[in-house]
Amino acid sequence: MDTIPETFTSYFNKIYSKKTYLDKYGGSVIGTAVSLLIFFCIFSYFYVQSKMDPIRQNWANERCKPEVMPFAGLINAPKGTSKMTYTAENFTKCTVGILSEVVQYFTSPLYYLSDMVSNFYLMLMKVVQAFRSLAFYLRMKVMKIIEYMVARIYNVMIPVQRLFIKLKDTLKKTEGIMVTGLYTVFSTYLALKAFIGSFLQILIIILIIIVAVIIALWILPFTWPAAAALTAFFLLLAIPVGIVAGHMGHILNITSKSVPNKPGCFDKNTQIATKNGFQNISNIKSGTILKNGDRVTASFKIVNSNDMYNFNNIIISGTHKVLHDIKGWVFIKDHPESIKIENYYEPYIYCLSTESKRININNYKFLDWDDIEPVDVIKLKNLDYLQTYSPLSDIHKFLESGIDGNSLIELDEGNEIKLKDVQVNDILRGGERVLATVEIDTKNISYIRKYYFNGFEIIGAPNLHICDADLGNFNTLDKFGKVIDRPQKLYHLITNNGFFIINGIRVRDYNSAIENILDIRDKLYALS
Incomplete structure (x- = not known):
């Protein structure tokens, strides 16, 4: 424990205070090295002097030897170049050559590895290219197969397509024939109904006239024979007419016009x-x-x-x-x-x-x-209010009724309010009671117009029915008016007598929009 120095400083001082071999013999070593160097130079000089000619003759191989390099300028300096300059140039060239060989030797494994990697990737690229070529080949073959199949399908589909076109055309023609036939049958039915109705009316009128004549003949005694004969004739005529009228009424549904049904509706919580x-x-x-x-x-x-x-x-x-x-x-x-x-x-x-x-x-x-039932749609199309192939939505589009909600309507109390503010059970100026209020969407209505009639105006949908003592009885389907920006909503009423006055014009209520059009057919072809 006593040999351990007390401090690091004393420890290092102790280490470096010892004398090394060079401290003792450094001068001798340096002297020996200098002597050897001088001896090597003198030996090389005389060696070179003795081998001058062979070295010059084999200069390319001798120039980079260690014993020759220091004396390159002395041995083989070109004319015009100093010996020292040539010696330096030769030394540089030899050094570069030697280093090149050494570097090439040491880097040859790296070059070998890089060549192997390059060859590997080259082979991989060839494999990928081979797969690409195979894929391209397969793709081309598949494309040719598909093209062949498409061509065959196309060749088959063209006749099939033509067949379907002809079939579609045939179906359309058949549909047209059937629709025409249906209209023809329906028109024939209505014409027959009207003819029989008119014929029966004529017979009834004749019977009424005969009854009047019979009554007149029975008044006077001397005309009783004629009255009896005419009565017998009346019975012979009236009984068959009654039987025919009964059967025709049953078969063709010939009846007098009846009061429309009350509106059909739902509970509020439906x-x-x-x-x-x-x-x-x-x-x-x-x-x-x-x-x-x-x-x-x-x-x-x-x-x-x-x-x-x-x-x-x-x-x-x-x-x-x-x-x-x-x-x-x-x-x-x-x-x-x-x-x-x-x-x-x-x-x-x-x-x-x-x-x-x-x-x-x-x-x-x-x-x-x-x-609206199917027979009603046929009537609307037969009367040209709808096109043959019109969807049901066209009824709203072209035949909707409705009036601008800001139009003024007079109540029984004498005050005027806007149409959109009218309530169910309100009593109007003419004594009409409001049975129903109607709110109408305008988005798909064909147009909204402002109509002018002899100083009166009314804004509404295409199908308004006017029934005014001064203006006449007509609807606006064939009337011109100024097309205006459509309001979001239109409004209408249903009253107990089917009429009301708005903006000073007497109009039919909402139910008239479709019913009056269908009533045209009834007026033309049905018994009154």
Whole structure:
């Protein structure tokens, strides 16, 4: 423990205070090295002097030897170049050559590895190229196969396509023939109905005249024989006419015009499936999109004066029509699954019009407010109010009725209010009672016009029915008016007498829009 120095400084001083070999013999070593160097130089000089000519003759191989390099300028300096300069140049050249050989020797493994890697990637590239060539070959073959198949299919499809075109054309022609035939049969039916009706009317008039003559003949005693004969003739004529009239009335449905049914509608809590979920029918506004994509074109709020029925948990008036699987369109009151509600006290019921003219509730299909059945569509097309291939939505587009909500209407009390503010059960100036208010969506109506009639004006949809003592009785379908920007909504009323006065013009109520058009056909072809 005593040999351990007390500090690092004393330790290092002790180490470096010892004398090394060079400290003792450094002078001798240096002297020996200098002597050897001098001896090497002298020896080399005399060696070179003795080998001068052979070295010069083999200069390319001798120039870089260690014993020759220091004397290169002395041995073989070119003319015009100093011996020292040439010696330096030779030394530099030899050094570079030797280093090049050494570097080449040491880097040859790296070059070998790089060559192997290059060859590997070259082979890999060739393999990839081979796969690409194979893929290209396969692709071309597949393309040729597909082209061949497409060509064959094309060759087959062209005749098939022509066949389908001809088939489509044939079906269209068949459809046209069937539609024409249907219209022809329907027109024949209506013409026959009108002819028989007119013929029966003539016979009835003749019978009435005969009755009047018979009564006159029975007054005077001397004309009783003639009266008896005429009475017998009357009976011979009246009995067959009565039988024919009865059978024709049964077969051709020849009946007198009857009062239209009361509006058919739903309870306020009836659930309707819309695009945004189920809603009460009382909350549905015109323009609402239903779940099946149908659009509500009009919404109705109606005073309740109907018998109401429970039809599979749907509260509905008896005069509404539902599609029966066997019987077709039948009134709810006539449907076997309907149960009459004896005590129903709701003051208002509600209904809708849609573009499809149908209302779907709980997988049951009901007619909308307009009660448009297939035969009515045929009538509208036969009267040229609709095109042959018009969809049902064209009824709303071209035949909708409605009046601007800002139009003024006078109440029985003498004050004027806007049409859109009229309420159910309001009494109007002429004593009309409002049975229903109608809100109409204008988005898909063909146009909204401002009509001018002898100083009066009215804004509305295409199909307004005027029935005014001064203006006449007509609708606006064939009248010109100024097309204006459409309001978002139009409005209308249904009254107890079918009329009301607005902006000083007496108009028919909403029900006249379709009913009056269909009544044209009835007036032309039905018995009055």
